[in-house]
Amino acid sequence: MSNHFGYKIRQLREHNNLLLRQVAPFIDIDTPLLSKIERGERVLKKEQIPLLAKILKIDEDELTTLWLADQMYNVIDGEPLANEAIKQLTKNIKK
Amino acid sequence: MSNHFGYKIRQLREHNNLLLRQVAPFIDIDTPLLSKIERGERVLKKEQIPLLAKILKIDEDELTTLWLADQMYNVIDGEPLANEAIKQLTKNIKK
DNA sequence: CTTATATTTGTCAAATATTGGCAAGTCAAA
DNA sequence: TTTGACTTGCCAATATTTGACAAATATAAG
Numbered sequence: 001m002s003n004h005f006g007y008k009i010r011q012l013r014e015h016n017n018l019l020l021r022q023v024a025p026f027i028d029i030d031t032p033l034l035s036k037i038e039r040g041e042r043v044l045k046k047e048q049i050p051l052l053a054k055i056l057k058i059d060e061d062e063l064t065t066l067w068l069a070d071q072m073y074n075v076i077d078g079e080p081l082a083n084e085a086i087k088q089l090t091k092n093i094k095k
Numbered sequence: 096m097s098n099h100f101g102y103k104i105r106q107l108r109e110h111n112n113l114l115l116r117q118v119a120p121f122i123d124i125d126t127p128l129l130s131k132i133e134r135g136e137r138v139l140k141k142e143q144i145p146l147l148a149k150i151l152k153i154d155e156d157e158l159t160t161l162w163l164a165d166q167m168y169n170v171i172d173g174e175p176l177a178n179e180a181i182k183q184l185t186k187n188i189k190k
Numbered sequence: 191c192t193t194a195t196a197t198t199t200g201t202c203a204a205a206t207a208t209t210g211g212c213a214a215g216t217c218a219a220a
Numbered sequence: 221t222t223t224g225a226c227t228t229g230c231c232a233a234t235a236t237t238t239g240a241c242a243a244a245t246a247t248a249a250g
Contacts, residue, residue, distance in 0.1 A: 019196070020196070020197065021195095021196075021197090029239070030239070030240060030241080031196085031197075031198095032197080032198070032199080032239090033239060033240075035196095035197060035198060035199095036198085036199090039198085041198095041199095042237090042238080043237085043238095064174075064176055065176050065180050065183050068170060068174060068176060068177070068179075068180035068183075069180045069183035069184040069187055070187075071170040072170050072171065072180065072181075072184050073187060073188070075163060075166040075167045075170065076163055076167065076188075079159075081156060081160050082163070082188065083188070084156075084160045084163075085160050085163035085164045085167065086164075086167075086181070086184065088099075088160050088163075088164035089168060089181065090181060092097070092099050092164055092165075092168060093168070093171075093177065114224090114225070114226090115225070115226065116224095116226090124210070124211090125210070125211055125212080126225090126226075126227095127211080127212080127226080127227070127228080128211075130225095130228095131227085131228090134227085136228095137208090137209080137210090138208085138209095140209090
């Protein structure tokens with residue numbers, strides 16, 4: 001599974017000197033679940049991005065972008081045609 | 096929902112002068128389901144691509160690419176940050 | 191070593207989403 | 221008004237995702 005998102009929020013949490021148990025309740029999930037999200041084992045709910053961005057002091061759009069990119073990555077992960085597919089996607093989107 | 100894939104396979108089917116009821120059994124689904132797939136209301140199973148490519152006389156990789164692009168499109172459909180996310184994805188993938 | 195705190199792992203039931211088919215519908219041509 | 225092609229609505233079966241909890245592990249301090 002892709003995990004740029006999880007890696008990023010772990011970095012941010014550590015830079016902000018926050019513990020899992022401090023962040024998790026803030027976004028209304030339990031600690032183990034946040035741990036799994038950071039390690040890419042689970043997916044953060046899209047609706048939770050704003051709160052998370054707030055406590056981690058990162059721009060919400062930037063976090064959303066990372067989240068979206070990871071979701072797309074999951075689609076093409078391991079696909080030999082991944083690059084072709086992105087090219088195609090870019091083409092499709094310009095319409 | 097995105098639907099370049101469905102649009103394409105409908106085009107191909109028509110160019111090959113095939114009816115839904117001819118193609119559907121070939122890929123082992125019923126006619127209404129294929130209709131829905133062509134109109135983007137349902138997703139074709141990835142495993143069915145090879146057979147479909149064969150009957151529609153299109154390169155399998157090309158069809159797979161379209162399929163993957165559509166799946167990614169579904170992730171960013173309606174997202175204001177869609178383009179940013181693609182940029183990010185491209186960045187992530189180069190690693 | 192023993193305790194305390196942080197994180198991870200495993201498991202599970204509940205909730206949610208996806209699947210594929212069928213029956214019935216529309217629509218156009220003859 | 222019958223026929224053939226396609227579409228729509230709906231349902232039950234299946235699969236996937238979700239989130240929590242208990243327990244395990246890890247790290248650090250006394």
